Amino acid sequence: DVKVTQSSRYLVKRTGEKVFLECVQDMDHENMFWYRQDPGLGLRLIYFSYDVKMKEKGDIPEGYSVSREKKERFSLILESASTNQTSMYLCASSLRGSYGYTFGSGTRLTVV
Amino acid sequence: GENVEQHPSTLSVQEGDSAVIKCTYSDSASNYFPWYKQELGKRPQLIIDIRSNVGEKKDQRIAVTLNKTAKHFSLHITETQPEDSAVYFCAALNNAGNMLTFGGGTRLMVKP
Numbered sequence: 001d002v003k004v005t006q007s008s009r010y011l012v013k014r015t016g017e018k019v020f021l022e023c024v025q026d027m028d029h030e031n032m033f034w035y036r037q038d039p040g041l042g043l044r045l046i047y048f049s050y051d052v053k054m055k056e057k058g059d060i061p062e063g064y065s066v067s068r069e070k071k072e073r074f075s076l077i078l079e080s081a082s083t084n085q086t087s088m089y090l091c092a093s094s095l096r097g098s099y100g101y102t103f104g105s106g107t108r109l110t111v112v
Numbered sequence: 113g114e115n116v117e118q119h120p121s122t123l124s125v126q127e128g129d130s131a132v133i134k135c136t137y138s139d140s141a142s143n144y145f146p147w148y149k150q151e152l153g154k155r156p157q158l159i160i161d162i163r164s165n166v167g168e169k170k171d172q173r174i175a176v177t178l179n180k181t182a183k184h185f186s187l188h189i190t191e192t193q194p195e196d197s198a199v200y201f202c203a204a205l206n207n208a209g210n211m212l213t214f215g216g217g218t219r220l221m222v223k224p
Contacts, residue, residue: 004155031210031211033211035214040121040216040217041216042118042201042214042215042216042217043156043201043214043217045211045213048211050210090155090156094210096210097209099144099146099161099205099209099212100146100158100161101146101148101156101158101212103148103155103156103157104155105154105155106155
């Protein structure tokens with residue numbers, strides 16, 4: 001019963017490529033989040049969205065952008081991929097007024 | 113904004129022993145503190161949470177304690193088993209009530 005789906009489990013891209021990471025949730029959640037997970041650094045927030053077409057920067061937005069054209073889909077965009085963006089990317093969603101997050105399975109991105 | 117620190121970063125215990133993971137937070141307005149468990153290659157999943165009007169909460173072998181005055185909370189796992197081996201994250205809800213800030217994670221290893 002997967003509820004937050006990330007389109008790719010593993011991805012290898014070249015430096016300078018434009019990369020799209022997709023996240024879809026089927027729980028009608030208003031809030032969606034993109035985190036980056038690196039060893040020893042925990043989960044760092046890149047961008048989040050509380051509604052369709054709105055977005056807010058998190059702690060490490062540089063080099064990333066997002067798109068939320070539909071409530072169920074939140075896309076993370078790497079405008080020009082660099083090797084320091086090699087990481088595990090986790091999407092999460094939550095219901096407005098509810099505190100619990102549901103995470104996706106993650107996308108492990110390698111930039112070569 | 114909220115800052116959450118988590119210790120230790122790694123913890124190794126013998127099967128059957130207890131494990132304790134500690135977190136501190138900075139925003140005194142935070143009132144919700146979840147703990148997530150992430151097994152190798154899997155998504156983080158909520159295992160227990162506590163709200164600020166409660167000092168302790170138990171669920172079988174897992175308990176969480178909260179000291180609002182000192183702004184710290186802890187996860188206690190008793191009678192540890194090999195399947196408890198995972199990375200554990202603490203988190204605190206921001207004062208707007210819509211976003212979690214995560215600690216850096218603790219890698220727990222339970223040796224049989």
